[in-house]
Amino acid sequence: MMDSLSDSLKDALKKLAGKAVVDRAAVDELVKNLQRALLSADVNVKLVMELSKAVRTRSLDEELPKNTNVREHVLRIVYQELVRLVYATADLKLEPQVILMAGLQGSGKTTTTAKIARFFQKKGMKVGVICADTFRPGAYGQLSTLCEKINIPCFGDPKATDARKITQEGLVALKDLEVLIVDTQGRHALEPDLIQEIIDLNKITKATHRWLVIDAALGQQASEQAKRFHEAIGIDGVIITKMDGTAKGGGAISAVAETKSGIVFIGAGETIENLERFDANGFISRLLGMGDLQALMEKARESQMGEELDMEAMMKGRSTLRDMYKQLEALNKMGPLKQIMNMLPMGNMNLPEGVYDVTSTKMVRYRIIMDSMTPKELDDPSIINSSRMQRIARGAGGAPEEVRELLKYYKMMHKTLKGLKGMGSGGKFNMQRLMKRFSGMQ
Amino acid sequence: MFSGLKDRLQAARNRLGGSIGAAATAQAPAGQPDGAATPAPAGPSLTDKVKFLIIDRELVVSEKDVADALGELEMTLLESDVALPVTDAIIADVRKSLVGKHRKIGESVDALVVGALKSALLNVLGKGFDLPAYIRARERPVKILFTGVNGTGKTTTVAKIGAYLKKEGFSVVIGAGDTFRAGAIEQIGVHAERLGIKVIEHQTGADPSAVLFDTVQYALAHKTDVVLADTAGRFHTKANLMSQLDKIRRVMKPDLIVYVDEAVAGNDAVVRAAEFDKTVGADAIVLTKADMDSRGGAAISIAHTIGKPLLFLGTGQAYEDIVPFDPDAVVEELLGSGSL
Numbered sequence: 001m002m003d004s005l006s007d008s009l010k011d012a013l014k015k016l017a018g019k020a021v022v023d024r025a026a027v028d029e030l031v032k033n034l035q036r037a038l039l040s041a042d043v044n045v046k047l048v049m050e051l052s053k054a055v056r057t058r059s060l061d062e063e064l065p066k067n068t069n070v071r072e073h074v075l076r077i078v079y080q081e082l083v084r085l086v087y088a089t090a091d092l093k094l095e096p097q098v099i100l101m102a103g104l105q106g107s108g109k110t111t112t113t114a115k116i117a118r119f120f121q122k123k124g125m126k127v128g129v130i131c132a133d134t135f136r137p138g139a140y141g142q143l144s145t146l147c148e149k150i151n152i153p154c155f156g157d158p159k160a161t162d163a164r165k166i167t168q169e170g171l172v173a174l175k176d177l178e179v180l181i182v183d184t185q186g187r188h189a190l191e192p193d194l195i196q197e198i199i200d201l202n203k204i205t206k207a208t209h210r211w212l213v214i215d216a217a218l219g220q221q222a223s224e225q226a227k228r229f230h231e232a233i234g235i236d237g238v239i240i241t242k243m244d245g246t247a248k249g250g251g252a253i254s255a256v257a258e259t260k261s262g263i264v265f266i267g268a269g270e271t272i273e274n275l276e277r278f279d280a281n282g283f284i285s286r287l288l289g290m291g292d293l294q295a296l297m298e299k300a301r302e303s304q305m306g307e308e309l310d311m312e313a314m315m316k317g318r319s320t321l322r323d324m325y326k327q328l329e330a331l332n333k334m335g336p337l338k339q340i341m342n343m344l345p346m347g348n349m350n351l352p353e354g355v356y357d358v359t360s361t362k363m364v365r366y367r368i369i370m371d372s373m374t375p376k377e378l379d380d381p382s383i384i385n386s387s388r389m390q391r392i393a394r395g396a397g398g399a400p401e402e403v404r405e406l407l408k409y410y411k412m413m414h415k416t417l418k419g420l421k422g423m424g425s426g427g428k429f430n431m432q433r434l435m436k437r438f439s440g441m442q
Numbered sequence: 443m444f445s446g447l448k449d450r451l452q453a454a455r456n457r458l459g460g461s462i463g464a465a466a467t468a469q470a471p472a473g474q475p476d477g478a479a480t481p482a483p484a485g486p487s488l489t490d491k492v493k494f495l496i497i498d499r500e501l502v503v504s505e506k507d508v509a510d511a512l513g514e515l516e517m518t519l520l521e522s523d524v525a526l527p528v529t530d531a532i533i534a535d536v537r538k539s540l541v542g543k544h545r546k547i548g549e550s551v552d553a554l555v556v557g558a559l560k561s562a563l564l565n566v567l568g569k570g571f572d573l574p575a576y577i578r579a580r581e582r583p584v585k586i587l588f589t590g591v592n593g594t595g596k597t598t599t600v601a602k603i604g605a606y607l608k609k610e611g612f613s614v615v616i617g618a619g620d621t622f623r624a625g626a627i628e629q630i631g632v633h634a635e636r637l638g639i640k641v642i643e644h645q646t647g648a649d650p651s652a653v654l655f656d657t658v659q660y661a662l663a664h665k666t667d668v669v670l671a672d673t674a675g676r677f678h679t680k681a682n683l684m685s686q687l688d689k690i691r692r693v694m695k696p697d698l699i700v701y702v703d704e705a706v707a708g709n710d711a712v713v714r715a716a717e718f719d720k721t722v723g724a725d726a727i728v729l730t731k732a733d734m735d736s737r738g739g740a741a742i743s744i745a746h747t748i749g750k751p752l753l754f755l756g757t758g759q760a761y762e763d764i765v766p767f768d769p770d771a772v773v774e775e776l777l778g779s780g781s782l
Contacts, residue, residue: 040526042708045517105731105759106593106704135759137632142625145646158628188734215593219523219708221734242592245677246717247710270592270622 016071023070027059030074034288041248041287044223047257051081082284085253092237092264092277094123096178098171098205102198102229103213105186108241110139112213112267113183114146115275119265120179121152128177130170131156132163132201133185143183150272153177163197167204182207189228202233211237211264214252222251226258235259241267244274248287321378324410325370366406369396381410447739450518451559451777457511458555462503462540503554505541512537523739525712528566528746535562556777563777566742567769571726571751573603574610577668580697583615583661585669587654587696589687589722591714592675594704595730595756597626600672601633603728603754605761608637612667617657618643619650619690622674630672637761640666650674650686651693658694671696678717687722698725700753703744705732711740712747719748730756733763741767 012030016023031052038048058077065073099116101109110133117127129147131154133139140156147154155170167182174180182205187194202210212226212235229235238259240252243266256263263278370378372395377384384392384407386400393400512533519529539558577584586603588596597620604614616634618641620626627643634641642657654671661669671694676683691699701724703711718724727748729741732755745752752767 036526039520040709042523042710045521104706104734106595108593136629138625138627138629140625141628142623145624188731190734215707217591217704217707217710217714219706219711219739220521221523221706225734242677245591245679245710246713247708251708 013071013075016069016074021070022060022064022073024060026070027056027074030059031056034078037288038250042217042219042222042250042254043287044220044250044254044257046223047085047254051085054081079284082287083280086256086263086278086280086283094120094125097208098180098182099209099211100182100198100202100205100207100233101184101211101213102233102235103186104188104215104218104225107186107213107215107218108267109133109186109213110143110183111146111270112239112241112265112275113143113181114150114152114272115267116265117147117152117179117181118150118272119275121150126176126178127181128153128155128174128179129181129183130154130167130174132167132170132182134160134163134166135185139183139185146272164200164204167201171205180205189225195228195232198229199232207233209237210235211239212255212259213239213241214249214255216240216242216245216247216249216252218251220251220254223254223258226255230259236261237264238262239265239267240278243268244270249283250287253287321370321373321381321410325367325378365396365398365402366409369393369398369403369406372396381407447518447522448775448777450522454511454515454518455555455559455777457514458508458536458540458559461507461511462555503540503543505537508537508540519739519742523706523708523711523743525709525739525743525747528712528743531746532562532566532742535565560773560777563742563773564769566746567773568745568749568751570766570768570770571753573753573766574607574612576698577607577612582665582667583658583669584667584698585658585661585671585694585696586698586700587671587673587691587694588700588702588728589673589718589724590675590702591677594675594702594707596620596675596702597630597633597672598759599702599728599730599754599756599764600630600670601637602756602761602764604634604639604670605637606754606764607668607670608639613665614668614670615640615642615657615661615664615666617641617654617669617671617694619654619657619672620674621646621648621650621653626672626674651690654690654694669694678714678721684721691722699723700726700728701744701748701750702728702730703740705729705740705755706734707740709743712743715744715747719750724748724750726751726753728752728754728756729767732765733757 012026012033015026016030034055035048035052038051039045055074055077058081059074062073062077064070101113103109113129117129120127129143129152131140131143133143140154140158140160144154144156153174155166155173157166160166163185170182171180182201184198184201185194187198189195201207210233212229214222214226218225226235226238235255236259238252238255238261240249240263243249249266252263263283266276266278266283268274268276369392372392373384377388377392384403389400389403392403396402515536516529516533519532520526524532536558539561540554543554588600590596600616604616607614616630616639618627618630620630621644624646627646631641631643640660642653642660644653644656650673654669657669657671660666671690673687673690674683676687678684699722701715701718703715715724715727727744727750729744729752732741741752741755752769755765755767757763757765
């Protein structure tokens with residue numbers, strides 16, 4: 001389902017590629033597909049409408065930056081608008097603090113409480129937790145079992161019935177610790193008694209942070225619930241849980257927008273270590289079901305700054321294996337080759353599907369082979385004779401043929417680059433030529 | 443319950459009715475002189491023709507007439523957490539039954555619109571499921587297995603259904619099949635103790651299949667009517683946990699597999715319901731946390747995706763907060779029967 005969505009989003013982007021001017025119809029189609037992708041990721045309907053409106057106006061109104069094609073231009077706007085929604089970083093300091101956990105029933109507060117305790121413990125802080133869930137049977141048992149595993153004191157009483165009282169006692173009992181995390185009972189906005197309870201708990205604990213735990217699968221309810229929680233206790237951070245399923249976590253965006261806070265952590269797994277700091281890029285990529293948008297952005301920025309810099313140096317004639325290594329490394333950082341090819345300002349150049357895969361696995365192999373070369377060999381590949389070749393192959397765990405192939409590739413690249421030297425046209429053309437040679441080699 | 447969805451649907455209904463009505467009045471005066479000017483050719487007599495034009499004159503609803511209103515209905519459904527593909531299906535359904543439809547002048551626009559919406563929703567929600575009647579008709583013990591992802595409220599639902607069945611006069615035993623989550627056995631144990639229901643439990647970390655097998659053996663030996671088997675929450679993406687569930691199914695041979703999800707879930711509800719249905723099957727659905735949600739879209743999404751009946755709605759934290767689901771009543775309530 002999601003794949004077909006991201007495919008249609010990609011198709012819409014493809015239509016924009018290679019166009020010199022922004023095409024209104026194509027932008028409209030892109031915006032429509034973007035809306036669908038976001039809606040099926042559970043982002044709030046109103047937010048989606050606002051965002052798509054902004055993308056549309058900016059795409060059509062803003063002047064196309066130099067050296068950028070329409071597709072990159074529009075994509076950058078999409079990305080910027082999305083980042084604007086999620087990027088308010090929730091601050092997290094390693095200092096004494098009290099954290100109050102809030103959220104709906106079954107969103108994963110207790111598990112997350114233990115995970116956060118573990119997070120601070122690993123940072124060298126003295127941590128304690130208080131179980132203020134006096135309603136759900138087994139809540140204290142669950143939290144204390146989890147805390148026992150990581151040697152963190154857990155204050156609570158399975159027989160307690162008054163959350164306020166147990167919290168007060170806990171604050172006294174654990175006053176020597178630096179970070180106190182208060183786990184609370186699940187509640188929702190339509191339960192006035194429980195909302196009052198959490199307001200009281202917030203007063204009693206004088207909490208430094210009030211974090212709202214949101215299930216990644218939460219739908220359009222997220223906005224409303226977050227709003228009510230925010231009104232009650234002033235949420236200053238959101239935690240998304242259960243990101244190990246297939247849910248996209250769009251509800252959390254609604255919650256962030258509603259509370260004007262940021263996403264602190266992401267929970268993705270059932271063990272105590274499965275907690276990650278929030279990474280906007282990964283999150284947005286998942287939301288849209290597309291590859292790494294960050295790399296794409298960098299790529300776009302680069303082409304804005306001018307022609308590819310290393311290319312320039314290499315075209316001066318002197319290129320060594322080292323340069324090639326750097327190049328491969330850079331390519332590797334940006335993700336699968338196919339993705340980069342989609343990003344590169346080459347418009348609608350089509351390569352057979354298979355080429356990408358073979359090529360990217362091959363690139364990894366090439367890097368490994370180069371890793372087992374000596375600096376001297378890297379600087380001057382011509383010294384590589386058959387005994388050196390044997391050694392390199394053994395070091396890289398491969399056959400000498402592979403080394404030979406690499407050298408052949410190097411020579412070809414060298415030649416291609418030299419051939420480009422005189423042409424002086426933009427990066428668009430030489431990359432295209434390069435790829436042609438490249439694919440010819442497979 | 444579902445009052446949010448109800449309000450929105452009523453508004454959409456008005457909109458749809460409005461645009462068809464407007465189209466009708468625009469067409470009607472134009473049609474009249476046109477018809478009168480046509481001479482009667484051979485075939486139907488003039489009187490027939492006049493009768494047709496004046497009394498039985500039909501209006502054809504065009505795609506254009508309803509486009510705006512359907513767009514609005516689409517937003518309504520999306521805002522109510524009906525998943526995107528399901529929304530598409532419902533809209534297509536309503537469009538198909540409205541567009542090209544011949545409406546007699548005498549027939550009210552409202553009836554037409556309500557009829558289309560009603561049948562689309564009923565199509566999706568299917569028929570209800572009468573659990574007590576099902577149990578009475580089966581050989582005892584009737585074994586019910588509960589499945590679902592983490593935190594949807596399986597354990598609480600097991601307790602609530604236990605209480606409900608006990609009130610209906612059945613004897614019940616619960617199998618504490620969640621041997622993974624810390625505190626889970628304690629949780630179901632406390633519930634059962636409060637309700638006076640027997641629980642079969644092993645230690646944390648034990649094989650859930652063994653626990654549930656023992657529960658079935660207990661039920662056979664004690665001639666208990668119903669076995670309620672709780673399980674640990676698991677994500678459909680975890681192959682090993684799903685095959686564990688499959689093993690549980692093979693070992694305890696449940697009569698009924700109940701898939702539990704929450705009413706507040708968004709688009710993912712569709713994905714995971716389909717996955718669970720595919721790997722271990724699902725015969726009925728329980729939707730929890732319906733009290734948090736005045737929208738109810740997940741009910742529509744899940745029911746549409748796996749085409750299985752909704753058994754109960756969980757509507758609160760107390761044992762009696764569980765409501766058997768009656769699709770006719772819900773649709774009736776959502777759309778109302780009053781006139782515009």
